[in-house]
Amino acid sequence: MASEGRKAVATGAAETAYAGKTVHLIGVGGSGMRALAQMLLERGAKVIGSDSMPSAVLDDLAARGASVFVGQRGENLPAKTDLVVHSAAIHEANPELVAARQRRCEVLKYSQMLGRLMADRCGIAVAGTHGKSTTTAMVAYALTVSGRSPSFIVGATVSQLGGPSGVGTGPHFVAEACEFDRSFLNLSPTFAAILNIEEDHLDCYEDLPAIVEAFRAFAAGIPPHGVLVANGEDREVAAATGGAACEVQTFGLRPECLWSAGSLSADRGRYCFDVLFGGRAFCRMSLKLAGLHQVYNSLAAGALLHQAGLSGQEIADALSRFEGAHRRMTVKGQEAGVTVLDDYAHHPTEIQATLRAIKDRYTPARIWCVFQPHQHSRTRFLLRDFARSFSAADKVIVPDIYFVRDSEREKEYISSNDLVAQIRLNGGDAVYLSDFGAIVEHLKRDLRPGDLAVTMGAGNVWEVADEIVRWLAGHR
Numbered sequence: 001m002a003s004e005g006r007k008a009v010a011t012g013a014a015e016t017a018y019a020g021k022t023v024h025l026i027g028v029g030g031s032g033m034r035a036l037a038q039m040l041l042e043r044g045a046k047v048i049g050s051d052s053m054p055s056a057v058l059d060d061l062a063a064r065g066a067s068v069f070v071g072q073r074g075e076n077l078p079a080k081t082d083l084v085v086h087s088a089a090i091h092e093a094n095p096e097l098v099a100a101r102q103r104r105c106e107v108l109k110y111s112q113m114l115g116r117l118m119a120d121r122c123g124i125a126v127a128g129t130h131g132k133s134t135t136t137a138m139v140a141y142a143l144t145v146s147g148r149s150p151s152f153i154v155g156a157t158v159s160q161l162g163g164p165s166g167v168g169t170g171p172h173f174v175a176e177a178c179e180f181d182r183s184f185l186n187l188s189p190t191f192a193a194i195l196n197i198e199e200d201h202l203d204c205y206e207d208l209p210a211i212v213e214a215f216r217a218f219a220a221g222i223p224p225h226g227v228l229v230a231n232g233e234d235r236e237v238a239a240a241t242g243g244a245a246c247e248v249q250t251f252g253l254r255p256e257c258l259w260s261a262g263s264l265s266a267d268r269g270r271y272c273f274d275v276l277f278g279g280r281a282f283c284r285m286s287l288k289l290a291g292l293h294q295v296y297n298s299l300a301a302g303a304l305l306h307q308a309g310l311s312g313q314e315i316a317d318a319l320s321r322f323e324g325a326h327r328r329m330t331v332k333g334q335e336a337g338v339t340v341l342d343d344y345a346h347h348p349t350e351i352q353a354t355l356r357a358i359k360d361r362y363t364p365a366r367i368w369c370v371f372q373p374h375q376h377s378r379t380r381f382l383l384r385d386f387a388r389s390f391s392a393a394d395k396v397i398v399p400d401i402y403f404v405r406d407s408e409r410e411k412e413y414i415s416s417n418d419l420v421a422q423i424r425l426n427g428g429d430a431v432y433l434s435d436f437g438a439i440v441e442h443l444k445r446d447l448r449p450g451d452l453a454v455t456m457g458a459g460n461v462w463e464v465a466d467e468i469v470r471w472l473a474g475h476r
Contacts, residue, residue: 129347
């Protein structure tokens with residue numbers, strides 16, 4: 001494609017632009033920031049990073065050559081710092097950010113830095129309330145195994161890609177396009193997808209129309225020679241893409257969508273289907289990932305990959321081998337007749353889709369869902385939706401809300417007890433247990449063969465899954 005050729009010319013300069021530079025990353029433990037750190041290390045930069053808490057992510061970055069600090073202090077900034085990058089979760093009062101501004105360092109948000117990296121390539125960006133990480137990983141994986149050598153940043157670790165990021169020699173740069181703080185408006189993709197649009201991040205958006213307006217601005221940023229792949233069954237997506245200057249290609253299960261699925265069948269939650277392009281057979285897909293939502297993700301990924309030059313057979317072969325991203329229905333262990341999973345779902349729609357997929361895939365006697373709400377503001381704004389989202393779970397355990405980004409005052413408005421009460425009003429069997437230790441003891445006492453336990457949330461609830469697996473392994 002002509003656009004690919006133009007972008008590829010600048011690739012060599014982009015690869016060396018950060019070699020030998022000192023880049024300080026504030027909030028380096030976040031999913032996107034750690035991927036950025038790895039990419040900068042691969043490009044020869046000297047990476048310094050900090051985060052508020054120790055984690056395996058920081059240990060891994062240190063092993064890769066980054067200098068990592070636990071705790072954020074102004075003195076963490078090196079005397080010679082070429083660039084400071086911070087995540088959207090970092091407040092202006094952060095001591096390292098204050099020090100960087102006082103020293104007149106160049107300061108960028110994560111999304112601005114991502115936009116710089118993408119500008120030198122043929123950008124492929126995946127936007128939407130749900131499914132971004134998996135769909136981005138699908139695209140990056142297919143380009144990689146088909147020999148296109150993309151650069152990519154995924155908001156989750158992908159074992160088949162060797163991590164959350166990679167630097168390739170090909171013309172494509174694949175990245176998630178997150179709507180939080182309108183971050184995705186800093187990107188300049190040639191090809192993009194909008195998977196879906198729902199209420200979320202209401203700590204920075206007034207309401208759903210404001211979210212749609214942000215997606216409309218994102219769609220307007222796709223150049224006329226680009227292509228936007230859009231969910232043809234989502235009315236909010238239709239509202240956001242109606243005025244796009246580029247070609248819009250729809251996907252979905254309905255036959256009127258340009259990209260659709262025919263002859264759909266499922267075996268224990270895993271779907272096989274014909275991918276139809278304009279009503280004609282394009283390829284036959286057999287997914288390893290469970291859940292109907294993965295059919296939508298793979299249709300969007302396939303449409304983007306077609307624009308990137310892959311054949312139908314290349315797309316089908318790659319996506320049929322794709323095993324998913326970390327913390328997406330990840331099997332942590334199967335011991336003593338009990339299956340333990342971990343998942344990142346932290347929005348009502350994601351919870352519903354994941355629990356349905358778990359039920360179809362594993363047909364357990366009982367599903368125990370340990371759900372850690374993420375953000376007090378999200379829990380408060382979407383409380384009723386959350387309460388209705390656990391119908392497929394037999395038992396729900398809710399620890400304290402994971403505190404991030406919100407003000408201290410927000411804690412006064414909502415608690416996990418409020419969510420438990422609402423789940424019970426909707427007919428669910430839910431209990432509040434404040435800390436992980438109490439949850440582990442509860443599960444040890446009540447789990448029995450045939451059960452499945454899944455930890456859910458964007459915080460550190462996976463620690464419960466790990467502890468249960470260790471306990472089960474010692475009681476075989």
